[in-house]
Amino acid sequence: MEASVKVVTTTPFEGQVMGTSGLRKRVAEASKPHYLQNFVQSIFDCLPAETKRTGSFVVGGDGRYLNKEVLQIIIAVAAAQGVPQLLVARNGLASTPAISRVIRMRHAAGGFLMTASHNPGGPTHDFGLKFNTTNGGPALKELTDAIYQKTKTITAYKIAVLPRPLDVSMLGTTKITVHHDATTTTTTTVEVFDATADYIAMLREAFDLPAIRKFLTDSKLRVVIDSLNAVTGAYTRAVFVDELGLPESCLANNVPMEDFGGGHPDPNLVYAKQLVDKMFSGEYDFGAAFDGDGDRNMILGNKFFVTPSDSLAVLAANHRTIRHFRESGFRGVARSMPTSAAVDHVVEALNAETPDAHIGFFEVPTGWKFFGNLMDSGQLSLCGEESFGTGCNLIREKDGIWAAVAWLSVLAVRNRDRPAGAPAIGVADIVREHWSRYGRNYYSRYDYEEVSTEAAARLMKHLADEQPRLLREGATCGGYKLVLADDFSYADPVDHSVTSNQGLRFVFEDGSRIIFRLSGTGSVGATIRVYFDKYEGLSEKLTLDVPKALAELIQLALKWSDIAAITGRQAPTIIT
Numbered sequence: 001m002e003a004s005v006k007v008v009t010t011t012p013f014e015g016q017v018m019g020t021s022g023l024r025k026r027v028a029e030a031s032k033p034h035y036l037q038n039f040v041q042s043i044f045d046c047l048p049a050e051t052k053r054t055g056s057f058v059v060g061g062d063g064r065y066l067n068k069e070v071l072q073i074i075i076a077v078a079a080a081q082g083v084p085q086l087l088v089a090r091n092g093l094a095s096t097p098a099i100s101r102v103i104r105m106r107h108a109a110g111g112f113l114m115t116a117s118h119n120p121g122g123p124t125h126d127f128g129l130k131f132n133t134t135n136g137g138p139a140l141k142e143l144t145d146a147i148y149q150k151t152k153t154i155t156a157y158k159i160a161v162l163p164r165p166l167d168v169s170m171l172g173t174t175k176i177t178v179h180h181d182a183t184t185t186t187t188t189t190v191e192v193f194d195a196t197a198d199y200i201a202m203l204r205e206a207f208d209l210p211a212i213r214k215f216l217t218d219s220k221l222r223v224v225i226d227s228l229n230a231v232t233g234a235y236t237r238a239v240f241v242d243e244l245g246l247p248e249s250c251l252a253n254n255v256p257m258e259d260f261g262g263g264h265p266d267p268n269l270v271y272a273k274q275l276v277d278k279m280f281s282g283e284y285d286f287g288a289a290f291d292g293d294g295d296r297n298m299i300l301g302n303k304f305f306v307t308p309s310d311s312l313a314v315l316a317a318n319h320r321t322i323r324h325f326r327e328s329g330f331r332g333v334a335r336s337m338p339t340s341a342a343v344d345h346v347v348e349a350l351n352a353e354t355p356d357a358h359i360g361f362f363e364v365p366t367g368w369k370f371f372g373n374l375m376d377s378g379q380l381s382l383c384g385e386e387s388f389g390t391g392c393n394l395i396r397e398k399d400g401i402w403a404a405v406a407w408l409s410v411l412a413v414r415n416r417d418r419p420a421g422a423p424a425i426g427v428a429d430i431v432r433e434h435w436s437r438y439g440r441n442y443y444s445r446y447d448y449e450e451v452s453t454e455a456a457a458r459l460m461k462h463l464a465d466e467q468p469r470l471l472r473e474g475a476t477c478g479g480y481k482l483v484l485a486d487d488f489s490y491a492d493p494v495d496h497s498v499t500s501n502q503g504l505r506f507v508f509e510d511g512s513r514i515i516f517r518l519s520g521t522g523s524v525g526a527t528i529r530v531y532f533d534k535y536e537g538l539s540e541k542l543t544l545d546v547p548k549a550l551a552e553l554i555q556l557a558l559k560w561s562d563i564a565a566i567t568g569r570q571a572p573t574i575i576t
Contacts, residue, residue, distance in 0.1 A: 022130020055109025060094030095294030137396030301427025332360030
């Protein structure tokens, strides 16, 4: 295929800021003429010339509305830069964790991920684009800041004029001969690859899949896997049916759609209600749901919901049931700052049991990129966020399917020596046993979505101004004094970079916490997130109603923030 290069004069667009995990905008804004061409060119302008001249780039996305058109834009802009190779997922469809894996296994220079994660899709909803670097993880702040600055000054972009859109429906390669001028020609090879193959290979490396398959067959565990009509529908048959031997009837909403079937592809108790209803009917023993791009997960047992914080803690406590950790070692655990401290107690106990095999522990800001340096330096094996994200050091993204298979691995090992005729050990049994051993962190999150940015900023300033007074006056909760009130700052132990203003913390003597932060994952206005975390170690208090256990913390948070008066919201949009 022959192509010429066109230089297009352009002007900057306001607000092309890469949030926690990339640029996210309403489709109407993202589809404006030149909008995404500007953004893709700005990314390339911030990469080293040698990287563009010799590197390969992976391209894929969650299949949401606008992905097909943007895929062609990325190909055309990349070819105009002289990029020698593009690895494009068939039909442009690939989960975020799968792209991370391909970047790492193919030694690519980076990847373009067309996704707005758990945000809804369709013509009236959201589109997103982010860039992952050569380690497979999201670009770090230094690069995203540079890209944003470039978007504010860009005056032109280069794009290859192709005779027709590239067909990405069939596996194979296409060579594009690009004529930059009368004397300069480059060749861009576009390889359309199967986005499931490398990912399945990673799962085979991580888990003893035959053992899990035998457990599922022998136990007749009733399983339902809900893809919410998002990208994991392209993987679930290969993983859960072909590899693990489950019947195809276990798959729900497994056809990827541009608008996710009109649903909200966020695996929580509100938006995955269909799965929640199935699990709480008692019809199934194990359930999992995944988000738009496949990096988030929700785990459920029979009439039982596992909070993401507890899920991370349980996997840490049972890490020896996962083959990758047994064979490669279990070096460290990390959580995002707003995630409950449940896993902290596990790491403390594990280190007390085996002091010679020290397991590191890290608390980082929200955003998966903060785990990357720790993994690259060999200090981290398992990590998670309270926003339904869990992952391991085989890739540099959170991974919904990996988390579900990890839970099945725990179940398989825990049931291996079960006496004949004894009832199977289920998800709820494992979590309740975990609480009895390590204690329980009662936890909840209030989300106030699409609040005006002005009101959100005013609320955060009000709270920051209140912090010194509350500390000085010795505010209490449950008789425990407030001992810390700050704005969380993180010093990376690897590159020593400092990330500030990551959430306002109120911490009491007993470890109870209230946290306020603004989310970077929305496309309109601001999302205020309020987190409540309270530890309970007494056996008679491990089965309290969550709102009751957190009542005093919630009351204090609403009072101190004056959130109803400042935002006009009488209640949160979502409670998880």
